[in-house]
Amino acid sequence: MKKANHSESLTRIVLKSGLIWYLSAILATGAGLLLIFEHFIEKRFDQSIRNQLYDLVAAAEITPNGNVTLAWRPSAPHFNQPLSGWYWQIISPNGEVIEQSLSLYSDEPLPLLRPDFIGQYHWQEINGPLQELRVGLQSIRFAGSDQPWQFLVAGPSADIDNDVAGFAKLVAGMLCVLGIFMLASLWFQVRQVLKPIHAMGDEIGRIRRGQQSRFEQTLPRELQSVGDELNTLLEHNSAILERSRLQAANLAHALKNPISVIQNELNHLDADSAKVMTEQLDKLNQNAQTHLSRARLSGAINQLASQTNVSESLSDILFSMELLYKQRGLSLGFRCPPDFYFGGDQHDLEEVLGNLIDNACKWADSHIYVNVEEGDHQVVLHIDDDGPGIPESARDTIFKAGKRLDETTEGSGLGMAIVTDIVTLYGGDISIEHSPLGGTRIRLALPGGRQGESSPL
């Protein structure tokens, strides 16, 4: 349940609730408008029937013999069109139709409805010859006659329905446009509101890639506190890392200086007593070094995953090698696209590269070459030398996880142990192959890729 909530997008939530509210509002408005319009149209229709009825009454006059005749006949054309739905009739007190509109079109005039002779104007709906009719009725007593004559005018009630339906269509169309416009504006607003959140995501990505160290954008007031908190966290994080590295460095200093002094002083002792002490001192030194480099590593894990430019680190390391091995006159070269990055800490990458290339320099005859390629979400480095190479039987043992080459061979085993630690930590891969240069090729695969390729969120 909770997971589903998390994965639902804010845009969808807002649009969904917006849709419900807007739809209800639009439907209510539409219904209200229709009611008002229908009432208005009915009133107009009734008014028109009533006017025509009064017209008819005005045209009627009573003859001396007590009959009613029309001085003129209503002239509106729809009263002449057969079965148009617009009719009029005059009914005598005894219920006979004495006059009616041409539109009724019948040989034997029949009352449209049973006369009721109610004196007041009123109306009712009936089924006419062709369609439903709305009929306005009034009975009149003429002067000199005490009998009521019923006057009647009818119009098709479909006229009202047609008008209302037409209006409803129009209103529905307009409300649809309004609804679409409202939803569009809602969507646009949500996007505007979410923009700083996306920008924040982008910034976190840049921080992750090591392109910046803190939030720099001015965020909206509602998000500012989040940005501030994250900045504090980042600062706290790098402060802890800095402190642990500083402590490791201080400890290294504190341990190594005395070890160094004792070691050199041992040279003045006679060989037998110096031997045991030298062995113990070497052990102490190696242990100290291993744990100190581990301490630096575990510091690095705490950091937000960062990115390190591979070619910059490579050129730094090779520059150092050139100086450190100047005596040997080695030729060092590398090829690496400038936008390749390693998905981790600079210190860690440089420890791996430094130890591996240092080893290559120790064994190489004259040439060391480093080639960097792109792998599947990885950077793949080939470190080649033209030295004697490592026999196939010995290759496996060197990098086997947990295999420590502690059997003191010039301390080089320690470097390899650190390399293995770091490569394992980052889920990388390292192997030994035969180099086209004639010596050893170390194949090193580490997480990474091209800069700007991976999207931050």
Add this chain to the structure above:
Amino acid sequence: MRALVVEDNIQAAEQITQALIGHGFAVDTVHDGNDAWFQGDTEEYDIAILDLGLPGRDGLSVLTDWRRGGNKMPVIILTARDTWREKVTGLRAGADDYLVKPFEMEELLARVEALVRRACGHASSILRCGELEIDTATQRATLKGAHLDLSSLEYRLLAYMMNHAGEVVSKATLTEHLYQMDFEHNSNVIEVLVNRVRKKIGTQHIQTRRGMGYQLNEKG
């Protein structure tokens, strides 16, 4: 040859100093960053051995300031800081070599030797000038293949002259490169020393250029 040792650990400094003196160097030793900068900036050294974690100011900033001031003396960093980032930083700041503690004294001496030689433009530890030959690694001097018995000061003079064979070297320069800083400058001492060496290798080798200094020549 004259060396500057910058090392705040007194015992370590003493060990290095003794080893260098035993290797034919005149050695000045300082234990603090500010002294180091001043000493390197005002005196002529053929090599400096520089620790990084120093009281006063950090070795790196000392090195950076030396290089900024145009000081080209070979510098070897000798420190407990052993990460590659620290090595890169030190070498980028202008160090010529980098050695991590704990270290073998032999290793340090070999590297010092190599750096000094390189600075003078020599590829091998054996220097020849006519029939004269010295091996800077073993500090043995021979004339026509016969061993020369030299005091350490005499060796120092000969080694410096051999490293700068053919050049005219002033008395002041010799004083600077042969003696440590507590030495009282007196040109007579140099004259006496040069004459002592001449007696052992034959007077023709070292010629006096009046008012300028001495010159070591092949023909003898």
